[in-house]
Amino acid sequence: MKFSELPLNDQVLDALEAMRFEECTPIQEKSIPVILDGKDLIAVAQTGTGKTAAYLLPILNKLSEEEHPEDAINCIIMAPTRELAQQIDQQMEGFSYFMPVSSVAVYGGNDGILFEQQKKGLTLGADVVIATPGRLIAHLSLGYVDLSRVSYFILDEADRMLDMGFYDDIMQIAKYLPKERQTIMFSATMPAKIQQLAQSILNNPVEVKLSVSKPADKIIQAAYICYENQKLGIIRDLFAEQTPERVIIFASSKLKVKEVTKALKHMKLNVGEMHSDLEQAQREEVMYAFKAGKINILVATDIVARGIDIDDIRLVINYDVPHDCEDYVHRIGRTARANNDGVAITFVSEKEQSNFKVIENFLERDIYKIPVPATLGEAPEYKPRTNENHKRNGNGKKGGGKKSNRRNGKKEAKKPF
Structure with missing residues (x-):
């Protein structure tokens, strides 16, 4: 109309x-x-x-x-x-x-x-x-x-x-x-x-x-099936060779944002944090530095998942699985804007598997599972507890682990960016 x-x-x-x-x-x-x-x-x-x-x-x-x-x-x-x-x-x-x-x-x-x-x-x-x-x-x-x-x-x-x-x-x-x-x-x-x-x-x-629309097709979506204590190691591996410019890492709480930011700073990564505990002037300063390229990685709660217009986000990482499908779509929708390509990666711990399966069902697709780096040890199988468990993803395939992670002692998966 x-x-x-x-x-x-x-x-x-x-x-x-x-x-x-x-x-x-x-x-x-x-x-x-x-x-x-x-x-x-x-x-x-x-x-x-x-x-x-x-x-x-x-x-x-x-x-x-x-x-x-x-x-x-x-x-x-x-x-x-x-x-x-x-x-x-x-x-x-x-x-x-x-x-x-x-x-x-x-x-x-x-x-x-x-x-x-x-x-x-x-x-x-x-x-x-x-x-x-x-x-x-x-x-x-x-x-x-x-x-x-x-x-x-x-x-x-x-x-x-x-x-x-x-x-x-x-x-x-x-x-x-x-x-x-x-x-x-x-x-x-x-x-x-x-x-x-x-x-x-x-x-x-x-x-x-209005029904929630699906994410843009040009967003490459992937996931790591991992233990909670492997998540920081995966980030270290992802950014070992180079840090893509303008990465947003979404975490589920202010406390988690602070913990992840502190850990990434220890890795000597150029990182800032964004959450509601910050004063307005601090939030503006961080966002300005991120937009200007002075900060490569922004760790944030969902406070920035909506309404922030930055067109060249190349990578979004869900450190925690979002609570619902809408939040997942909002988060990963920060990338692949203005005709750019983008990558969205979700870390899925054991207790988050069922929630992630709900998101996969909503998307009507199985999101590609990247094997966890072999150096981080064996990872859990992807066995979400849902009624659809045996129909689609309950086939016993591992999201990571010694067999799926190693080929002649080397990492099997290629990084998605």
Whole structure:
């Protein structure tokens, strides 16, 4: 469907034409009419499906057509990270080019001038406020922010906000809002805690759910079936001869990120870490160094799996198997972008085998198993405990081990990059 077929006004369509946007994505096609209708919405869609435009376009349409107070905050958009708030703000500037709609991005940082700029935008009544939960609450606590006339409350990447511990903050912010409002929630996944949040703040919402798409074909996917204590050894072997530029290693927790980073530094690798314990200024510094090539390897939690635009990631390593298929797709989707090739490698310990099998079933393929380097000793067999165990992968083949690892005492597998 073309945007021109939707009931969007000329100002919005002119902006889309100037930006050379013609065709709607599926999430835009399904969400925009619901939002224009004034109904609450919960939409489940991956990053990269065009969800930001799916809510910005209809909200801008309503702000430019319907009567809203000029001196009030009319729309609040919540985002989990500063980076995503900045990206939404940039898209907002493009889409609102032909209409008199004001916006301010409100996020953390140590810059006092930035805080004052945010305060000014909030007190004057910007039409749209794009904010991270913690920084908005900081401004609210000082008493000069009036949210009593907000018409639209939008939560972007709601599941990520809850993963980062923002549930109480969101509920606190919601108390400042009028009950008569339109609430819109976008999430990549739909766990129980998201359903609980939706029941708390949405009113009879329409649900739009897109199935998770498969990873790009140009991503080379592989796995090591290994013991937990072999994972660092595999990394050492992978990077023994050369370190590919721009590698992201995803780990399951902040503690694991810190441990892996420390171990890689001992290996004399050029590595940085990214997790929610870092101050905003530290996170910006690390991301800048990674983008600039001053850091080759970034060890991170899923906080950076979404919304970070770096087009030349050549290798993604899942140090731990992701919790669900959506997270797997988001993680490995950091590579093979902008027509580049990329490699995604997952380390699968014994207790992670069943979870990895679920991912293989979702992908409808068996991911190639690279034999563990012979120098690290015997590896476990791949025997995931699932009902499909004997149908597809329960054939007794080893993911590693002495027999499959050695050929005349030399490593059998070629490195995938």
